[in-house]
Amino acid sequence: MAITGASGFQNYFPTLTRMLGYNEPNLPPPRRAPLHLHGHLQPLPLPSDRLRNRFWFFIYPIPVTNVSFTIFRTIDNSAFGPCCFSFFLMMFVFAMNGTCYSWIASxxxxxxxxxxxxxxxxxxxLAVAMALTLRWYWVRQNRQLERLEEVDVPLGEREMRKLRRTAETEGMGLEQARILQKGFRYMI
Known part of the structure; x- marks a missing residue:
């Protein structure tokens, strides 16, 4: 379940690559997400079978992806090099999938x-665990969104950071970003 959750960042590749300046809709997919190709070039089941040591081939991508997510969360989003490097390291999460399935098969x-x-x-x-986790998360998010819709409620520092990030990503003001968030709910 953690592998599936960690690999969910690929759903946001269009947004992430827009941050890097690739926002033209006519660009081919490899150019919009050039590092996505790296995930297809690093399958590890064959070397792990030949060396007869699947454990380390399954474990080594975990700290690499942890470092990549930490880099991405701590850098300035306008910095092209560190963003690109963190995307490159994020792709290591896909190296574990083939090793995991070959391990099960053996x-x-x-x-x-x-x-x-x-x-x-x-x-x-894994599907049941993921569904229950997503349901719990969406119910929690819906409660928080309902609370934020009330105009009288002052926003905390965390909510203001989210609002600023939304406004920056969408290219709008704080008031427009708050209006954008109103009425949104996750379907449960």
Missing amino acids: VIPRPPAKRAAAYAFINAV
């Missing part, structure tokens, strides 16, 4: 029906 080698059932069970457990 743990339950025979018969093939048993292996298929194991894949199905693991995917079902």
Whole structure:
């Protein structure tokens, strides 16, 4: 579940690449997200099978991606080099997927029906956990959005930072950003 959650940043690649200056809609996808190609070039199941040591091939991308998310959250968004470098490191999260599935396949080698059932069970457990986590998060966010809609409620420092970031990303003022957030709710 953590791998799936960590790889969710790819859904925001259009926004992230817009921050880097690639905001033309006619650009081909590899040019809009050039580092996305890196995720397809680093599959690790084959070397991990040859070296017979899957554990380290599964674990080593975790600290790399943690560093990348930390870099991205602490730098100035207008800095091209550090943003690009953090995106490059974020792509290491995809290196774990193939290793994880090859690990499962080697743990339950025979018969093939048993292996298929194991894949199905693991995917079902992860899907249920992800659905429950998302539901809990969206209910919490809806409560917070409802509270923020009240005009009389003063905004805290955290809410003001979010509002400033929204205004900066969308290219509008703080009042317009607050109006933009009104009426929005997650569908549960």
